[in-house]
Amino acid sequence: MKVLLVGGGKTLYFLCRKFTSSGHDVIIVDSDRDECVSLSRQLTATVVAGDGSDSRILDEAGVRGADVVLAITSNDQDNLVICQLAMRTFGVRRAMALANDPENATVFRDLGLDAFSTTEIIGSLIEQHAAIDQVRNLLPVGEGKVNVTEVSVDTGSPVAGKLLKDIELPGNALVAVIIRENETIVPRGGSSIIAGDRVVLITLPENHGKVIEAFTGERA
Amino acid sequence: MKNDRYIVIVGCGRLGSHLANRLSIEGNSVVVIDNKESTFENLSLDFSGFRIEGDATRLSVLKEAKLGDADVLIATTREDNVNLMVAQVAHKLFAVPKVIARVFDPRREEMYKQLGVETICPTTVAAELFLIEASKGGKR
Incomplete structure (x- = not known):
C-alpha cells in the first residue's frame, strides 16, 4: 500500500515508522523544511517539503499513485482541503482527515470525508x-x-x-x-x-x- | 439590492472590515468574526453590527454567529483554506443561500465551484482589470 502522510511533528514520524515497518511505501509532505531534512535522514520514506494543501506540491509528491492520503496537520482547514484535493482533483480513493477540534470530525463526515478525532x-x-x-x-x-x-x-x-x-x-x-x-x-x-x-x-x-x-x- | 439581510462576514482585515462597514451602513444586519480582537478597530463608527472574537473553523463560533439564520456568508480571511472550509460548512451544514469565499490561489477555484462554493480570486480580478486597461493603450 502506498500511503501519503501530510503533517509534522512526532506523530508524523512515528506513524511513518509504523507504516514502513509493516512494508508500506510512505511519502511525507511536511511544510517545515528543517524537519524534512531530519525526517529524510531518519526514515526510509520519500520526503517532500511544502504546503500539502497546494495541488502542485501534492502532485510533485506523487499523490496520484497513493492508495491512502492521511492529513494530520494541526489545522483542521488544511486537513479538509488536503483530503478534498486528493480525492477530487487527483482521484485518490481514500483520504482521512484528523479533526483537531472534535466537533469537526462530524463536520468532515458531513462534507464527505473520512475523519477521526484523537481527542475523542x-x-x-x-x-x-x-x-x-x-x-x-x-x-x-x-x-x-x-x-x-x-x-x-x-x-x-x-x-x-x-x-x-x-x-x-x-x-x-x-x-x-x-x-x-x-x-x-x-x-x-x-x-x-x-x-x-x-x-x-x-x-x-x-x-x-x-x-x-x-x-x-x-x-x- | 435588498438591504435588510442578515450577513455574516468572516475575517475583519482590510477587505472584511470594508465590506462590513458598507453592508452595515446600507441597512443590513451584519456579524463580523475574527480571531484577533484588534482587527475590529478597522470597523467604522457607523458600523452597527455585532463582533465575535473567535476561530471560524470551529463549529461553536459559527453557531454563536447564528449562521443558520444568515442570508449571506462572506469569507475573507487571509487563509484560503479557512475561507474554503467556512464556506463549505455554511453551504452544506447551515444551508446559507449565498456563500462567497475569497481565494488567493486561482487553481483552487475550479474544484470549489463544483462543491457549490462561489469564489472570488483577487489576483484574477485584478489581472482582468489590468488587461482591459492595458488593451486601451495604443501603439506608439
Missing part, C-alpha cells in the same frame, strides 16, 4: 479504562463505530457460571472470544462462562455501557 479516541479510552478495572484493551474500530473490549469475569460477575445463551445481551453485541487460561474459545450458545475467564466483546457505542454492565455488574 483517547478520551473514550481513558474514560472506559478508568471506569472499571476489569475492562481492558479497549480498541475503537471503524473510526469509533465499533468497540473491541476485553473484560475479566470474576466470581461476583452476574454472568459467571452461566451459559452464553442464557445471558441477556442488548442487540448488536457479540462475545467474540473466551480466553480461559491458555485456551482460546470461539463461543457458541452452549459455551459457558466461568470466573477467571477473559471475554472479548464487540459492541457499538450506543450499547457499550449496557454490555459492560451485563458482564461486570457495574455501571460503565
Whole structure:
C-alpha cells in the first residue's frame, strides 16, 4: 500500500515508522523544511517539503499513485482541503482527515470525508479504562463505530457460571472470544462462562455501557 | 439590492472590515468574526453590527454567529483554506443561500465551484482589470 502522510511533528514520524515497518511505501509532505531534512535522514520514506494543501506540491509528491492520503496537520482547514484535493482533483480513493477540534470530525463526515478525532479516541479510552478495572484493551474500530473490549469475569460477575445463551445481551453485541487460561474459545450458545475467564466483546457505542454492565455488574 | 439581510462576514482585515462597514451602513444586519480582537478597530463608527472574537473553523463560533439564520456568508480571511472550509460548512451544514469565499490561489477555484462554493480570486480580478486597461493603450 502506498500511503501519503501530510503533517509534522512526532506523530508524523512515528506513524511513518509504523507504516514502513509493516512494508508500506510512505511519502511525507511536511511544510517545515528543517524537519524534512531530519525526517529524510531518519526514515526510509520519500520526503517532500511544502504546503500539502497546494495541488502542485501534492502532485510533485506523487499523490496520484497513493492508495491512502492521511492529513494530520494541526489545522483542521488544511486537513479538509488536503483530503478534498486528493480525492477530487487527483482521484485518490481514500483520504482521512484528523479533526483537531472534535466537533469537526462530524463536520468532515458531513462534507464527505473520512475523519477521526484523537481527542475523542483517547478520551473514550481513558474514560472506559478508568471506569472499571476489569475492562481492558479497549480498541475503537471503524473510526469509533465499533468497540473491541476485553473484560475479566470474576466470581461476583452476574454472568459467571452461566451459559452464553442464557445471558441477556442488548442487540448488536457479540462475545467474540473466551480466553480461559491458555485456551482460546470461539463461543457458541452452549459455551459457558466461568470466573477467571477473559471475554472479548464487540459492541457499538450506543450499547457499550449496557454490555459492560451485563458482564461486570457495574455501571460503565 | 435588498438591504435588510442578515450577513455574516468572516475575517475583519482590510477587505472584511470594508465590506462590513458598507453592508452595515446600507441597512443590513451584519456579524463580523475574527480571531484577533484588534482587527475590529478597522470597523467604522457607523458600523452597527455585532463582533465575535473567535476561530471560524470551529463549529461553536459559527453557531454563536447564528449562521443558520444568515442570508449571506462572506469569507475573507487571509487563509484560503479557512475561507474554503467556512464556506463549505455554511453551504452544506447551515444551508446559507449565498456563500462567497475569497481565494488567493486561482487553481483552487475550479474544484470549489463544483462543491457549490462561489469564489472570488483577487489576483484574477485584478489581472482582468489590468488587461482591459492595458488593451486601451495604443501603439506608439
